[in-house]
Amino acid sequence: MKVIGLTGNSGSGKGTVAQIMKEYGAVIIDCDKTAHKNMLKSGAAYNELISAFGEKILKCDGEIDRKILGSIVFNDSNKLKLLNEITHKYIVKEAENEINKNSGKKVVVIDAPLLIESGLNKICDSIWVVYAPFEMRIERVMKRDGIDREGAVLRFKNQTPFEDLKRYADIIIENDGDIEKIKNEITCIMKDKGLI
Numbered sequence: 001m002k003v004i005g006l007t008g009n010s011g012s013g014k015g016t017v018a019q020i021m022k023e024y025g026a027v028i029i030d031c032d033k034t035a036h037k038n039m040l041k042s043g044a045a046y047n048e049l050i051s052a053f054g055e056k057i058l059k060c061d062g063e064i065d066r067k068i069l070g071s072i073v074f075n076d077s078n079k080l081k082l083l084n085e086i087t088h089k090y091i092v093k094e095a096e097n098e099i100n101k102n103s104g105k106k107v108v109v110i111d112a113p114l115l116i117e118s119g120l121n122k123i124c125d126s127i128w129v130v131y132a133p134f135e136m137r138i139e140r141v142m143k144r145d146g147i148d149r150e151g152a153v154l155r156f157k158n159q160t161p162f163e164d165l166k167r168y169a170d171i172i173i174e175n176d177g178d179i180e181k182i183k184n185e186i187t188c189i190m191k192d193k194g195l196i
Contacts (some may be wrong), residue, residue: 001099001103001104001105001107001108002106002107002108002124002125002126002193002195003099003108003109003110003123003124003125003191004026004084004107004108004109004124004125004126004128004195005022005109005110005111005112005115005120005121005124005125005126005128006018006021006109006110006111006115006128007112007113007115007116007121007125007128007129007130007132007165008059008113008114008130008132008162008165008175009113009132009137009156009159009160009161009162009165010072010079010113010137010141010152010156010159011132011136011141011144011176012130012131012132012137012154012175013035013129013130013132013138013140013175013182014111014130015111016179016182017128017130017173017182017186018030018071018109018111019188020182020183020186021107021109021186021190022109024107024186024187024190024195024196025105025106025107025109025196026106026107026195027098027102027105027107027108028109028111029044029094029095029098029099029108029109029112030111031095031110031111031112031113031114031118032111032112032113034090034091034094034095035087035091036066036175038087038090038094039064039065039066039069040063040064041062041063041065042135044090045086045090046064048168049064049069049083049086050064051081052082053069053083054088056068057069057072063135063180065081068134069083070196072190073158074151074154074157074158075154076153077158078171080158084114084117084118086157087120087195088114088117088118088119089187090107090118090126091112091118091120092118092120095110095112095120095123096123099123106195107190107195110123110124113159115127116160116165116168117160121135121168125172125173126170126193127169127170128169128170128171128172128173129162129165129166129169129170129171129172129173129174130172130173130175131162131166131173131174131175131181132174132175133176133179134156134174136176136177137152137156137166138146138152138153141155153194171189173185173186
């Protein structure tokens with residue numbers, strides 16, 4: 001079994017790459033989904049997050065309001081660091097469990113925006129970094145998350161720059177929005193690496 005770490009900055013199009021790999025039989029571990037699940041009332045990180053950030057992050061139903069939490073952490077690098085310290089350990093644990101559960105599969109992909117920061121790269125056989133031009137990423141994030149340009153730029157400020165990410169990369173995939181081109185590229189890479 002090969003474990004591939006898939007990462008890239010917000011709006012780079014990791015989801016598109018993961019979806020194509022899934023079509024070829026890869027098991028996808030979506031760390032964003034894991035993070036969201038852990039923040040639910042029933043989630044592993046819920047109580048720690050309330051202890052750290054207070055009840056002001058809660059909605060009326062007692063669930064964590066991720067928009068409020070986001071506005072707190074994206075404006076304060078220390079609070080963002082605290083959020084990551086709380087959530088990363090649960091994400092890593094769940095990723096490891098998923099890898100063990102799928103040990104009979106040929107390819108498992110850890111789709112994680114914070115692959116390097118969380119230390120998940122250490123359990124990967126290969127790191128794939130997805131890149132997209134800055135303006136294209138801004139547009140995608142504004143559209144996807146319903147935020148303004150300022151909010152998108154602020155989010156990017158708190159992310160490891162592509163220049164740093166690419167130092168870890170075994171493969172770099174440029175996602176300029178041409179789905180056919182990306183699909184062909186991924187098909188070639190996966191065939192070349194014996195993954196399909």
